Amino acid sequence: xxxxxxxxxxxxxxxxxxxxxxxxxxxxxxxxxxxxxxxxxxxxxxxxxxxxxxxxxxxxxxxxxxxxxxxxxxxxxxxxxxxxxxxxxxxxxxxxxxxxxxxxxxxxxxxxxxxxxxxxxxxxxxxxxxxxxxxxxxxxxxxxxxxxxxxxxxxxxxxxxxxxxxxxxxxxxxxxxxxxxxxxxxxxxxxxxxxxxxxxxxxxxxxxxxxxxxxxxxxxxxxxxxxxxxxxx
Amino acid sequence: xxxxxxxxxxxxxxxxxxxxxxxxxxxxxxxxxxxxxxxxxxxxxxxxxxxxxxxxxxxxxxxxxxxxxxxxxxxxxxxxxxxxxxxxxxxxxxx
Amino acid sequence: xxxxxxxxxxxxxxxxxxxxxxxxxxxxxxxxxxxxxxxxxxxxxxxxxxxxxxxxxxxxxxxxxxxxxxxxxxxxxxxxxxxxxxxxxxxxxxxxxxxxxxxxxxxxxxxxxxxxxxxxxxxxxxxxxxx
Numbered sequence: 001x002x003x004x005x006x007x008x009x010x011x012x013x014x015x016x017x018x019x020x021x022x023x024x025x026x027x028x029x030x031x032x033x034x035x036x037x038x039x040x041x042x043x044x045x046x047x048x049x050x051x052x053x054x055x056x057x058x059x060x061x062x063x064x065x066x067x068x069x070x071x072x073x074x075x076x077x078x079x080x081x082x083x084x085x086x087x088x089x090x091x092x093x094x095x096x097x098x099x100x101x102x103x104x105x106x107x108x109x110x111x112x113x114x115x116x117x118x119x120x121x122x123x124x125x126x127x128x129x130x131x132x133x134x135x136x137x138x139x140x141x142x143x144x145x146x147x148x149x150x151x152x153x154x155x156x157x158x159x160x161x162x163x164x165x166x167x168x169x170x171x172x173x174x175x176x177x178x179x180x181x182x183x184x185x186x187x188x189x190x191x192x193x194x195x196x197x198x199x200x201x202x203x204x205x206x207x208x209x210x211x212x213x214x215x216x217x218x219x220x221x222x223x224x225x226x227x228x229x230x231x232x233x
Numbered sequence: 234x235x236x237x238x239x240x241x242x243x244x245x246x247x248x249x250x251x252x253x254x255x256x257x258x259x260x261x262x263x264x265x266x267x268x269x270x271x272x273x274x275x276x277x278x279x280x281x282x283x284x285x286x287x288x289x290x291x292x293x294x295x296x297x298x299x300x301x302x303x304x305x306x307x308x309x310x311x312x313x314x315x316x317x318x319x320x321x322x323x324x325x326x327x328x
Numbered sequence: 329x330x331x332x333x334x335x336x337x338x339x340x341x342x343x344x345x346x347x348x349x350x351x352x353x354x355x356x357x358x359x360x361x362x363x364x365x366x367x368x369x370x371x372x373x374x375x376x377x378x379x380x381x382x383x384x385x386x387x388x389x390x391x392x393x394x395x396x397x398x399x400x401x402x403x404x405x406x407x408x409x410x411x412x413x414x415x416x417x418x419x420x421x422x423x424x425x426x427x428x429x430x431x432x433x434x435x436x437x438x439x440x441x442x443x444x445x446x447x448x449x450x451x452x453x454x455x456x457x458x459x
Contacts, residue, residue: 022339022347027385035414050285051392051393051394052415081437130285131288134426138297237336243344244341248348251371274377278381281341284393285391285418285422294428294429302366302436
C-alpha cells in the first residue's frame, strides 16, 4: 500500500513538472538563429540537400562519432554477457530448434539480396533524400535477421562482422582526419570536391562517411541479434 | 490545423497503446503494444515534418526492438504470464 | 470551436510526449517483472524523443530537405529556408533512437543473464543483492 502511494506521488510530481511543457509551451513561429543559419548555409557550405544529414555528419559530426562509440560499447556488452560459457551452458548440447517453414526459406532466398541492396541505396542517398547510414544499417541488419530466422541453426560469421565493423570505424576516423588535413577541421566534408547539389556524387565526403556509418551500424546491430539469438560460443 | 488534430489523434492512440503495454498481463501482448507505440510515434514524426526520424523510428522502434524483445523472451525461458513465477523457481529445470 | 482553439494553443507533440513519459515512469515503478521494466523504459524513451522533437515543430512548414518542391523553380536559399522546420532536434533524436535500441538490448541481456543464473523474473527477488 505504502509503495502505491509513493509511486503515485512520484508520477504526480513528475506530471506537475511536465505540465507547463505540455500545455503552456505552444508552438514556435520560426526556428531559432542557429537552425536558421544551418538551413540557409548547409546547401551552400557543403552542397547537401538533406540538411538533417549535413548536421548529423558534419556540423555535429563529433556527436555522431561518440554515438557510434556508445553503440559499439553496448554491442560489446551484449556479446560479452551472452556467451554459452557465461550463461552456464558450457558443454550442453545446443537445443534443437524447429525448422523454418518453406515459405520463410523461399522468401529469404528471394528477399535477402534485395533488402541489402535497398539498405545500400538508403545510405548512399542519405545526403539527397530522407534516410542515411542509421536507417540503411538497420535495413541491412533486417536482411541478415531474415537469414537467421530461415536457418535457425546457423550463425553470422563473427570474423566478418568484426572486420566490417572495425574497418568502417577506422575509415570513419580516417575520413575525419582527411578533413582536418585537406579542409578546415576534423570531419569537414570539404576534403572532397563538393559537386553539384542534388546529384549523387556531391556534398564532399558526406556520402562516404554516412556509408561507413551504415556499414558499421549494420554490423553492430546484426551482432546484437546474433548474440541474443543464442548458442554462440 | 488539420495536422494538429491528426497529431493529437495519433498521440491518443500512442498513449492508449502505452498504457496497454504497461497494464497487459501477457508479456507478448505488452511487447507488441510497445511496438505499436513506436509505430504511432513514427506517424507523428512524419506528420510534423521529420521523415528522417520517422524512418528510424519505424525501422528500429517497431521493427528491430520487437525482435530483440522476442529473442530475449525466448532465451530467458520466461513464462508468458508476467507474475506466474513470483518465487523465482527455475521453470523447466533447464539451465 | 473551443476545442480547436485549445488545440491551436498547445503543442500537441509535447503534450502526448509528456503523457507517454509519465506512463513509462509509472510502468518502471509499479511493475516488478524485469522484462516489463525494459518495455516501460522504451515507452518512456519514445516519450522523451517526442518531447525533444516537439521544440522543432513549426506549423505549416515542411521537412528540411532541399528539393524542387521546397525551392520552387529558382534555388533561392533564403526563400527555401523559410519553408522548412527546425532540423537540429531531428538530428539529435535520430542518434538517440539508435542508442535506445542498443541500451534496450543491453538491459535485456542482463535480464537473460539473471534468469540463466537461476534468478527469478521479478525484481523483488534481487532485493538483498550486494553490488
